[in-house]
Amino acid sequence: MRLNRPARRALLVVHVVASAGWLGLSLGLLALGVTAATTASPEALEAGVRAMQLFADRLLLPLALLTLLSGVVLALGTPWGLARHRWVFTKFWLTLATTAATAFVLRPAVDSAAEAVAAGGPLPDTGDVLFGPVVSLSSYVFMTVISLLKPWGPTRRGRRPRTTAGTRESAPRPARS
Numbered sequence: 392m393r394l395n396r397p398a399r400r401a402l403l404v405v406h407v408v409a410s411a412g413w414l415g416l417s418l419g420l421l422a423l424g425v426t427a428a429t430t431a432s433p434e435a436l437e438a439g440v441r442a443m444q445l446f447a448d449r450l451l452l453p454l455a456l457l458t459l460l461s462g463v464v465l466a467l468g469t470p471w472g473l474a475r476h477r478w479v480f481t482k483f484w485l486t487l488a489t490t491a492a493t494a495f496v497l498r499p500a501v502d503s504a505a506e507a508v509a510a511g512g513p514l515p516d517t518g519d520v521l522f523g524p525v526v527s528l529s530s531y532v533f534m535t536v537i538s539l540l541k542p543w544g545p546t547r548r549g550r551r552p553r554t555t556a557g558t559r560e561s562a563p564r565p566a567r568s
């Protein structure tokens with residue numbers, strides 16, 4: 392399946408906007424987490440953790456899934472392929488891992504911190520509000536860099552000649568997106 396140019400461009404815009412939103416949201420979560428972890432004010436602590444919970448519960452997973460889905464469709468619908476280039480393959484696995492970590496680690500940690508603070512207690516563990524955003528932000532910055540630089544060359548699968556209509560031909564070099 393090959394995407395035509397207008398479809399590829401539209402999907403690329405969706406992917407870049409969702410990815411940038413996910414990266415920005417992670418930066419916002421980190422700022423809120425730092426505020427919650429360092430403030431002496433119970434009101435600021437509660438506001439920071441509640442805002443984190445709102446972002447984590449309402450925005451993170453939809454952006455993560457949209458980024459993952461649009462990336463997979465782009466990879467499969469363009470000459471880059473999902474497993475033909477190491478940087479695309481790396482981005483796929485990192486996006487999959489960070490999406491799973493968002494759903495099963497970050498959101499529960501923020502929810503747990505919010506419950507503890509809402510009950511009038513202190514922040515139980517600063518790692519609950521700092522670790523997830525730091526790891527996420529680091530991953531997204533790394534994925535952005537490899538998207539721009541496209542390092543490492545083709546995978547073993549990408550080096551093999553492709554077969555088209557029964558003839559063997561060299562794989563064309565994909566145009567930069």
